[in-house]
Amino acid sequence: MTDARRPLQIVDPDDPRIAAYRGIRERDLVRHQKRFIAEGTSVLRVLAGQRRFGIESALILENRFAGVADILGMLPAKTRVYVASSDVIDAIAGFPMHRGVLAVGLRRDDADAAPDTARRWRTVVALSEIANHDNMGAIFRNAAALGADAVLMDAQSCDPLYRKALRVSVGAVLTVPWHRFGHADAMLDWLETNGFALAGLSPRGDAALEHWEPPAKAALVLGTEGPGLPDRVMDRTQTLRIAMANGFDSLNVATSAALVLHHVRNARTGPASG
Amino acid sequence: MTDARRPLQIVDPDDPRIAAYRGIRERDLVRHQKRFIAEGTSVLRVLAGQRRFGIESALILENRFAGVADILGMLPAKTRVYVASSDVIDAIAGFPMHRGVLAVGLRRDDADAAPDTARRWRTVVALSEIANHDNMGAIFRNAAALGADAVLMDAQSCDPLYRKALRVSVGAVLTVPWHRFGHADAMLDWLETNGFALAGLSPRGDAALEHWEPPAKAALVLGTEGPGLPDRVMDRTQTLRIAMANGFDSLNVATSAALVLHHVRNARTGPASG
Known part of the structure; x- marks a missing residue:
């Protein structure tokens, strides 16, 4: 367990640290970006358990945090973990996020199966x-x-x-x-x-x-x-x-x-x- | 072919004749209603071709009308067919309706497979x-x-x-x-x-x-x-x-x-x- 499990509270939807989560739906329209959004507990668990793709940060609804603590414990120490209230998360994403478990994954140059x-x-x-x-x-x-x-x-x-x-x-x-x-x-x-x-x-x-x-x-x-x-x-x-x-x-x-x-x-x- | 194929133009989203189409998403939350919404050309074609469920009316985006004319021709003469512009249809449905082909079906008392x-x-x-x-x-x-x-x-x-x-x-x-x-x-x-x-x-x-x-x-x-x-x-x-x-x-x-x-x-x- 490292500091990555000590989450950073986000209170301002415009906080630059969570810019990668902003306007998630519009981002979907841009293909082949370096960053991608992983959503939901099941996907976060898979992302945390593999090394083909990176993980830059996670953004968790505060009342979902305890439920995913075991997964967050698997992340590399440098991974930032943010928490926010549902109002803040909805404002960041641009629509109501019922799942409340998000992460930014990183596509590596060698991630494609050669x-x-x-x-x-x-x-x-x-x-x-x-x-x-x-x-x-x-x-x-x-x-x-x-x-x-x-x-x-x-x-x-x-x-x-x-x-x-x-x-x-x-x-x-x-x-x-x-x-x-x-x-x-x-x-x-x-x-x-x-x-x-x-x-x-x-x-x-x-x-x-x-x-x-x-x-x-x-x-x-x-x-x-x-x-x-x-x-x-x-x-x-x-x-x-x-x-x-x-x-x-x-x-x-x-x-x-x-x-x-x-x-x-x-x-x-x-x-x-x- | 009957008068059902001569469509009635709807210009006011509050027109009482199309009340059954209003707020489609909220209606989804009410179970086992007598009326149900059929959406899209494929479903309309099946609905028009069977007799287990009734069909009360259809509401078609005006630029989709020609594309479904053959299906509308299969409907009973008493079935009302409405057309509207996309602005009006979106206002009726409560969200953007990209498909533009809707019908109100009727659940009959004996529709369940006995x-x-x-x-x-x-x-x-x-x-x-x-x-x-x-x-x-x-x-x-x-x-x-x-x-x-x-x-x-x-x-x-x-x-x-x-x-x-x-x-x-x-x-x-x-x-x-x-x-x-x-x-x-x-x-x-x-x-x-x-x-x-x-x-x-x-x-x-x-x-x-x-x-x-x-x-x-x-x-x-x-x-x-x-x-x-x-x-x-x-x-x-x-x-x-x-x-x-x-x-x-x-x-x-x-x-x-x-x-x-x-x-x-x-x-x-x-x-x-x-």
């Missing part, structure tokens, strides 16, 4: 144009729970470190390796060069997921729910479909990811035992 | 204390896509006709049969009396989902993500778990529902062919 560390990956999720933060977060949550080795994405996909994506992922964005490519073609090129077989999920897919025997190294390519994968991507992947009940043509993209990852996991390990 | 129609059901989802609207909606979406015959719920679960639950379900709340019981025990009693084997999903489950052979009539019992199913419920069901990767202990409840329904569907039909 593709040259990828030799042991067997199952990766490759995302094309996933712009919805909830979907991005849910895909990472499912990737973590169902054992994907990494999540790759193109430049048209949203930033996984957006506040809401990070929150929906329950912190999985901080633990699952990920890498952003400039263009979907560059991502697929890299995957093929590195021995991955491409499998694109689509309601128009040629093969039924249930019949599919996953290859030794599989990249599961997912696109947006409406338009789905571009023809250009479909043309260079094996395409899989998930059988649906009559009259309903679409699952959420993160749910589709879960079904495919579950299938791959079962096929690879045999049905889980014990 | 349990005595349930003889042919083979796979039902039974919900205990699902209070989150997104989860409720996503469960219905997955139930529709993956072929559940019905969704049952206890009184502690939220109303599937809440605006956001209905929207997230992409209208599946209007098409998948559902019924609310007063108490979880009453729901489980009814299921057992009607020949359903109960299977409770839990990270603490005794059997691995992947090994589970679904019975002829299966009720998949799901609870909230944090506390999970109450011991009282766990004690009277077979319990199933989904194998997860190390260090991650929880899938979203709607995602769990999808994995189980997919497993049941494959076990029942054999892997989908063709």
